[in-house]
Amino acid sequence: MSPPPFFVMGKIKRTTGGSVFTGRLPEGCRKCLRGEKLVLFVTGVCKDNCYYCPVGFSRRGKDRAFANERRVVHVDDLMLEAKRMKATGAGITGGDPLLKVGRTVRFVRALKRKFGKKFHIHLYTSGTAATRGKLKRLYEAGVDEIRFHRNLKAVKMATKFRWEVGGEIPAMPGKLNTIKKFLKGLEAAGATFCNINELEFSEGNMTAFLK
Ligand code: SF4
DSSP, X not given: OOOOOSOOOOOOEEOTTSOEESSOOOHHHHHHHTTOEEEEEEESOOSOOOTTOOOOTTTTXXXXXXXXXXXXXXXXXXXXXXXXXXXXXXXXXXXXXXXXXXXXXXXXXXXXXXXXXXXXXXXXXXXXXXXHHHHHHHHHHTXXXXXXXXOHHHHHHHTTSSSEEEEEEEOOTTOHHHHHHHHHHXXXXXXXXXXXXXXXXXXXXXXXXXX
């Protein structure tokens, strides 16, 4: 049975964390709200240059992985962090995980092997480096949900697989029309949800935002 659509104007509800939403929350968000998601930063490398990028200078452009704040040199570091926080899932981010797809696939497989199929994994990407082959590898490794913040073509490619596909973008001031256009594009491409993040102001994007 297909899930109910996200893009419906329904009652506005509030999460325990104070966010608002309509429709239903993606599974990745539900687990995150309960503090059950490990943040897996796969690499600081990214081909995009978004002015709103919140990645800090200590990680930006550097090909290093972290599980929460723990440096991951070996997959055991990742397992240790997941066990310590009693994670029931992970959110994979960067940088762009699609630029290190072999490493990402290795991590996803290891997590699923250790914690079981129900260990929920969602992944963030701009989509710039997406190819059908990379998406297929991620899907087959066990990624449950994928979120794009650009590149509607990549969104369309991703909807060919049976995982949850959505968008995630920052609440950029003065960009309401751009956001609306992206939402419409997402819906047309077959995505089922979009998160609009509270604007994250960090050392990495401070200069651009002040401008
Ligand atoms: S795609 Fe993500 S990591 Fe890359 S520059 Fe944009 S916000 Fe930063």
